[in-house]
Amino acid sequence: MSDERSYMSGLGGHFESEAVGGALPKGRNSPQKPAFGLYTEQVSGSAFTAPRHENRRSWLYRMRPTADHRTFVRYEGAKLFAPGTVDDPLPPNRLRWDPPADLPEGTDFVDGLVTMLANRDPADLEGVAVHLYRATKSMDGRVFVDADGEMLVIPQQGTLHIFTELGAMDVAPGWAGLIPRGIKFRVEVDGDSRGYVAENHGLPFRLPDLGPIGANGLASARDFETPLAWFEDRDEETEVVQKSLGSLWTTTLDHSPLDVVAWHGNYAPWRYDLSRFNAIGTVSFDHPDPSIFTVLTSPSDVPGRANADFVIFPPRWMVAEDTFRPPWFHRNVMSEAMGLIHGEYDAKADGFAPGGLSLHNLMSGHGPDLDSWKKASNADLQPAKVDGTLAFMVETCWPYRPTRFALDRSQPDYDEAWAGFPKAELP
Incomplete structure (x- = not known):
């Protein structure tokens, strides 16, 4: 696996990328017959009628439609991920934690997620949760998708190799990476990897206004890197674990859903060098x-x-x-x-x-x-x-x-x- 990947820069910009020449339609979003028999699919991270500067959506051209899946059932792994918070009256004490010494061992990124703090019901489309993770092995034959919110991944130890529907990216300590709500992904690791995840249930993260600072300073849009199109052509069983309304669910496909051959839009993963x-x-x-x-x-x-x-x-x-x-x-x-x-x-x-x-x-x-x-x-x-x-x-x-x-x-x-x-x- 190469640590050198190609990226497009600019947070919130409109991008287009194709892993196979001719896969991306020109001048049309949904042609009657996309190239190579691909399926057209739009993924929207905002309401259709959101103002143009806040509208988030991408058009995907994939080998099979996302709708092709069987019934989800409850997922019994990841016992510490999204377990719900303490309902007892909470004293207004300040709290601090050492790095937990008892995070699960022998787990991949999904089963190694541990929820620490949360607020609001994800169904309210507001609030945020803070998780820790420990991954000692790569996700094999499975992907994860969060329908409750976008996931801001902040590694503390070990580089994460994140393969998403729209491209692959490496996120090392000192960087942050974001997977948008509803985008499937798989994480591979080289060894014991730890870090944090901020799960945002509300409006997507964006750059703050600069006000009196003026045009420059803080984070620059040009430094956010979005991966180029990449896909898997894999006809073998793949488990999909989905977080939805605060619970985890699973189904099995007969193929890898990371099969987007081309895409264009502004709803995409990114990474940023802090x-x-x-x-x-x-x-x-x-x-x-x-x-x-x-x-x-x-x-x-x-x-x-x-x-x-x-x-x-x-x-x-x-x-x-x-x-x-x-x-x-x-x-x-x-x-x-x-x-x-x-x-x-x-x-x-x-x-x-x-x-x-x-x-x-x-x-x-x-x-x-x-x-x-x-x-x-x-x-x-x-x-x-x-x-x-x-x-x-x-x-x-x-x-x-x-x-x-x-x-x-x-x-x-x-x-x-x-x-x-x-x-x-x-x-």
């Missing part, structure tokens, strides 16, 4: 809100309040004068789930390891721990590079609820991170 994010910061005093680190956003029906934001904290220079440079103490109406890909997070001295997770639900007070506060309060404020670290946050306006798996494994002493702060001395 090191290409252009971080913006202050050159005077204070520092901007963390929204300045937003890579992607899924809007809600309230302007400015996101259904989900994907935010990263990458290497960057800190130069502000007379400023507490780490995140200040704060409470807000957004709920923050944070993960760490590598390095150390600058607002926590210890206890937050790569592959771990933390949760600060809406209006819970949080910020730096005591050691980080002391260090930042007494630092000689020279220009300094925050380097060797990459953290991310999946922020949402909906409160997260943990699963039983997550609640049983949270650090019991996380609240102690804010113990021992001295009382201010007034004159």
Whole structure:
């Protein structure tokens, strides 16, 4: 398998690609007789009548129609994926997790998915869930499709080789990859692979507006890479595992459904190198809100309040004068789930390891721990590079609820991170 693949660039752009010359119709979306006896199929990620700039759809030209499948039945694998959240009253405690030591072994990507946090019913077409995964073997003779939402995959260890209906892509640690809602895919791995998945049930992720920043900065559309057409011509049994309305289902086909020979449109998988994010910061005093680190956003029906934001904290220079440079103490109406890909997070001295997770639900007070506060309060404020670290946050306006798996494994002493702060001395 080659690590070198061909891609088209530009998030949200209209693309066209064919794996066999002449497979893509010219000038028509649905000709009476597509080339080679292919079947025309449209996949829509938005309503037909969505505004043009928000309309997501692609036309696929495939060897068999997706409609050719037998009855789905309940899938009994992946016991920890989408099990439902804890229904008991949830105390407003801050929660943090070490990288779980008991994730399933000997599993592929699907059976290795473990749901940690979720909110909203997927049927509401709102909300987000955060999963961990551990895959020690490749998916063999099976594919997965999520009808509940799009899947933002964030590897922490090991490269994922993701084969989708619209093309194949390699997603390594330091990158993020997205599989749109309803697109089938298979994941192959080279060894023990771990990471995170943000499952977005709401409006598709898109680049945030830049406002006063102007035309440039943050993530650039040109750096999002969409794979070229690729297909499998495989006439053998293939299991399809589908997530639908929060449950897992399975059926078996007599062929591989990854048989799209050509396609065109703007509803497609992509990958993004997080090191290409252009971080913006202050050159005077204070520092901007963390929204300045937003890579992607899924809007809600309230302007400015996101259904989900994907935010990263990458290497960057800190130069502000007379400023507490780490995140200040704060409470807000957004709920923050944070993960760490590598390095150390600058607002926590210890206890937050790569592959771990933390949760600060809406209006819970949080910020730096005591050691980080002391260090930042007494630092000689020279220009300094925050380097060797990459953290991310999946922020949402909906409160997260943990699963039983997550609640049983949270650090019991996380609240102690804010113990021992001295009382201010007034004159």
